[in-house]
Amino acid sequence: MIKLSGIVKEYHIAGDAIPVLRGIDLSVGRGDFLSIMGPSGSGKSSLLYILGCLDRPVRGTYLLDGVDVCHASDEERSRLRANQIGFVFQTFNLIPSLSLFENVELPFLYADGDDDRPVKERVMAVIEQVGLGDRIKHRPSELSGGEMQRTAIARAAVMNPKLILADEPTGNLDSETGRRILELFHEFHAKGTTIIMVTHDRAVASHADTRITLKDGKIVSFSA
Amino acid sequence: MEKSSHSLRNASQTLKVAFRSLTQHKLRTGLSILGIVCGVMAVMAMIAIGEGARQKVLRQIEQLGIRNIYIRAISLTDEQRRKAGESLSSGLNLKDADRIRFGCRHVRDAACLKVLTTSPLGMAKEISPQIAAVSSTYAELLNIFVDRGRFIADQDVARGNLVCVPGSRVVESLGAEGRLGKHIRIENLMFKIVGILERFGQKREDTSVMAVRNYDEMIFIPLGTIREKRDTDELTEIVVQVRKTREVYKAEESLKRIMAVSHHHMADYQMVVPQELLRQVQKTRRMFNIVLGAIAGISLIVGGIGIMNIMLATVSERTKEIGIRRAVGATRRDIMVQFLAESLMLTFAGGVFGVMLGALTVWLISGLGRWDTAITLPAILLPLLMSALVGICFGLYPAWQAARTDPVIALGHAR
Known part of the structure; x- marks a missing residue:
């Protein structure tokens, strides 16, 4: 499903090019559960943003289902994010002025909507799935960390995407809450969703089927 | 794109979001539209007074016979x-x-x-x-x-x-x-x-x-x-x-x-x-319109600057929200439209308040000053249109700023 070859990313700071990814080659099959590990600054988040079509590499190609997404337009990449990719962040990234329900509903604003079921029904179904059916009117500020992250997962999963990308999803949670979050990822994985998760926690990474480790912008280990 | 029912839903959502963000900072919103309110009020009152005077003269001329x-x-x-x-x-x-x-x-x-x-x-x-x-x-x-x-x-x-x-x-x-x-x-x-x-x-x-x-x-x-x-x-x-x-x-x-x-x-x-009197009236009216236009123009710019200021603040305050929306699939255009809608709503609200206050002013003027006034449809629609125009013109730059925000940076990823 995903095929990366020779991905190079560098940032420009005060005119100097700082390399972050130095030639990443990676294939991820449909339904895989992959974890990306590595110390901070190793480029794992940068890789995730490229995978999520939010950022473009300087060099290299990224084929998503055979489509070169590096050279696609903003419109096309936005459509991919809306319909096929879900994001989960370490800091949850919910919109504070919207209720839980509205946060989960958000992707429908931008997606094509090929499902005939009413939006409300679909949103409620996924909120029930993450166990927050009694909280739909709450604002993010009224939720606990675990509840916020479950809301974020519901938002990532509501369009039934092929790919869910998670950036340190348990990083801000205690281990018990983190464990429940990981269970949710397993649930979606079991339904056939491809999951790529960035983490620096070995125990969290062990939930994945495949693990890669980045160091200084290169893949230094691969284990399945 | 096949998005007809979708874009409708989109529009109502966009307006809802805009409305909510404006009502969240009531004082700030109120202060920022003050310029528009005053401008609209002044323009409306002037149109009503000018129209009243014109109608009075026309009535007289009509009675005298053209x-x-x-x-x-x-x-x-x-x-x-x-x-x-x-x-x-x-x-x-x-x-x-x-x-x-x-x-x-x-x-x-x-x-x-x-x-x-x-x-x-x-x-x-x-x-x-x-x-x-x-x-x-x-x-x-x-x-x-x-x-x-x-x-x-x-x-x-x-x-x-x-x-x-x-x-x-x-x-x-x-x-x-x-x-x-x-x-x-x-x-x-x-x-x-x-x-x-x-x-x-x-x-x-x-x-x-x-x-x-x-x-x-x-x-x-x-x-x-x-x-x-x-x-x-x-x-x-x-x-x-x-x-x-x-x-x-x-x-x-x-x-x-x-x-x-x-x-x-x-x-x-x-x-x-x-008929000659009518001609003179029309000449004075032209003069009056130029003055009116100048006042409208000035208040337009003053009000617009206030709007632009507040919108730029809003955009930088909501950088993270922009990043989140981009991540779940918003295009640059979606972001642009959202912030434009917000500034449009802002100035339109200013226009509505301005028209209300303008009507009150006109009522006071005709009551206390015993002047002839007439609130015609243009006296309401013109200032409203003006305020909407200000919203779009002065909202354009902040909205563009919002649209070109890099989602990766907006999401807090340090580079």
Whole structure:
């Protein structure tokens, strides 16, 4: 499903090019559960943003289902994010002025909507799935960390995407809450969703089927 | 894209989000639209005042008649009168009316009016009706309508019939005596009421050249029935009706020649052309519009700068939200539209408040200042449109800023 070859990313700071990814080659099959590990600054988040079509590499190609997404337009990449990719962040990234329900509903604003079921029904179904059916009117500020992250997962999963990308999803949670979050990822994985998760926690990474480790912008280990 | 039902839903969501973000900071929102509110208020009040003045003048001109030319006698000083006598001018008189009627091909008809200095007896004190001796054509030329009975007829003038046609206020003050067939006593004569005028209802408002008579407080009698002392055939006014509106100026020229000859170039009369007054009004109006435009323009810019300022603050405050929306699939255009909608809503709200306050201002002005005002549809729509335009123009740059925000940085990923 995903095929990366020779991905190079560098940032420009005060005119100097700082390399972050130095030639990443990676294939991820449909339904895989992959974890990306590595110390901070190793480029794992940068890789995730490229995978999520939010950022473009300087060099290299990224084929998503055979489509070169590096050279696609903003419109096309936005459509991919809306319909096929879900994001989960370490800091949850919910919109504070919207209720839980509205946060989960958000992707429908931008997606094509090929499902005939009413939006409300679909949103409620996924909120029930993450166990927050009694909280739909709450604002993010009224939720606990675990509840916020479950809301974020519901938002990532509501369009039934092929790919869910998670950036340190348990990083801000205690281990018990983190464990429940990981269970949710397993649930979606079991339904056939491809999951790529960035983490620096070995125990969290062990939930994945495949693990890669980045160091200084290169893949230094691969284990399945 | 196949997004018809979708874009509708999108629009309502966009507006909802915009509304919520604006109501979240009520004080800030309120302060930021103050400039727009004031601008809209001022523009609306000015339009209403200008429109009121224009309508008043138009009403007067309409009453005077756009096809009419007025020749009015000027009361001369003794000195001037002596000179006039020497140059054999006998003032404005019936012969003038005949000369005009038959001497100018553009003229359709002419009517004569002579205001008498006497007043009727047996009137209530609060009104002092003016008595005017007229020819039978007067009512038709000035669009005066009779409510009951008839107006002064040709035979009345020819035979010197003692009949009269009072206005509605006169009739009211007469009480039971103010009915058809009853009599009004003027000097020593009893005038039979043969007609009562329709209520005219205009306030008494005298401007120098545009004196509009208040028919409600007048009594019309046939010309020549009362002869006052030191009296000749002198008239107060001759109203000349021209055949066609566009011939008014030609007619004016030829009337001037006729009058100059018969009055031996004595300026003991004055010509008033309502159409010319209309032209002047239109000229002043153009001036007024330029001033109005300048005020609108300035308040537009001042208000717009306030909006731009607040929108730029909003955009930088909500950088993270922009990142989140981009991550779940918003295009740059979606972001742009969202923030444009917000600034549009902001200024439109300012416009609505401005119009409300403007209406209040206009009401106060017409109430306290006794000015004529008129809130017409353009007086409401124009300021609203203006405020919406400001929202789009000054919201464009902040919205563009929001749209080009790098989602990766917006999401807090340090580079």
